[in-house]
Amino acid sequence: MDFTESQEHRMLRSSVSSMAGKYGQEYLWAKAKAGEKTTELWTEASKAGFLGVAVPEEYGGGGGGMVELAIVTEEIAAAGCPLLLIVVSPAIAATVIATSGTTQQRERWLPGIADGSVKFSFAITEPDAGTNSHNITTSARRDPDGGWRLSGHKYYISGVDESDATLVVARMQDSKGTLRPAMFLVPNDSPGMAYQPIEMAFLAAERQFTVFFDDVHLPDEALVGGEEAGLAALFAGLNPERITVAAQSNGLGRYALAKGAAYARDREVWGRPIGAHQAVAHPLAKAHIELELARLATTRAAWLYDAGDPGAAAAANVAKYAAAEAAINAVDASVQVHGGNGMSAEYGIGTLIGAVRTTRIAPVSAEMILNFVAQHTLGLPRSY
Missing domain, CATH: 2.40.110.10 (Butyryl-CoA Dehydrogenase, subunit A, domain 2)
Known part of the structure; x- marks a missing residue:
């Protein structure tokens, strides 16, 4: 069993990170405050082929799968500028149309999703x-x-x-x-x-x-x-939704953790960096461990989905749950490390609280995931 990413995946991750890094959290925050859209970021990601990476090649996409789209989603979020509509348009809509749509529907909509010129809700x-x-x-x-x-x-x-x-x-x-x-x-x-x-x-x-x-x-x-x-078309989009939400949560968690660790290294109180104190270091270390576990769960879910494995549904739910919790804890730890600065827009951490907290609710609540695991994985009686 090889846990090393392929060279192609490493190149994709590096390319997306480099592109998204030109924008970052300050760009996203400025757009949000002004009531504007992240058009520039979406356009550049589209032209680079990142948003269409999982669309079939015959419709102008990259011919990849959820593994590749999860990489794209995570790295854009890890730069501090997540694109929520990746979850909706390339992940849900493109997958539903590609797997359940008619030939006419695929020919009409998929090329536009692939090149970013068409967005779906x-x-x-x-x-x-x-x-x-x-x-x-x-x-x-x-x-x-x-x-x-x-x-x-x-x-x-x-x-x-x-x-x-x-x-x-x-x-x-x-x-x-x-x-x-x-x-x-x-x-x-x-x-x-x-x-x-x-x-x-x-x-x-x-x-x-x-x-x-x-x-x-x-x-x-x-x-x-x-x-x-009917149901087949609906279910075709649910697992990609959970996987990309998990990937976005992982990216946001990584962003927050990196900011927190950097602050803990640089901020000095009583003549030494605050990161030298276990009360500061341990929450960050714990957040790192949780994020690494969530990233593993997300990669596994994406791989199972692309392989057509029936276990993908359970894995996608596990990944979404784990990533949401890990992201919430990473942001919370980073805010705490920053002290009062953690709630300042200038430091770009407090602004993430609402975004990561939402992932515990949507697109499926933590409680419903636990219900799914209890019933379908543990064989317990249905509770609802």
Whole structure:
């Protein structure tokens, strides 16, 4: 068993790190404060082929998999400037379309995702459904004149204002009259689709929205993969989502830990660096160990996914849980090492608190992951 990254992966990691390092946390913070988008970073990452690294080659991508996309996601975050829409567009949307979409859907959308000229949002969460996606009420019904009529609303949908289309999870009535989950490709300029921002308690370049679908007419080809694709299409995007969120958490944790360690080496009190004290050093060391374990779990999950191993779902949940906890602890340790400076925007650590804390909640809560592990890994009775 070889735990050494291939030369190609090391080169990819180095190239992404070098590119993202030109932007960094100050760039992201300035954009967020000004209410602007990280367009320059997204464009450069796209032109370099990083965002399309997991899109099939025949559609202009790099032909890689989740291992490569996780590397890209982690290294951009490790520079202090994570791109949330990597999780949504290249990871979820591209994977769903590539694995479950029709030939027409793949030809229309994948080239744009691969070169970064097209961005997707992903809409599944609803106010009255939450984690229980079986209770979603957004529905699609057949239009007698052809196509579909989509009605309902979603919330906490990331980046709708900067995306071109939204992958919407709804309930459709199939040809037998049965309500079943389905996914639709909805251009964001569709008549009847509207959205409004949700005011958040922390700054981020990507905003959150409530999205409304008021009898939106969609053509037949908007249904992903046809009437039988349903759950398979949905599940195709969930593991890549968890893996890339884990990778982004790992990157943010690394960024925070590096800042904390540097401060502990340089900051002197009573004639010696504060890092010489175990009370300062041990939390940083513990954070490093937790991050290394989370990174291993993430790499394993990505590898299993790319290999088509059925254990990828369990591994993706483990990786997401471990990475979220590791990132939270790394940021907390770094803030504590910085003292009052840790809460100053100037030092770039306190600004991460909201971002990493969110990963314990989304895209699936820590509690639901523990439920999954308890039921599917440990064989315990279902609790919900």
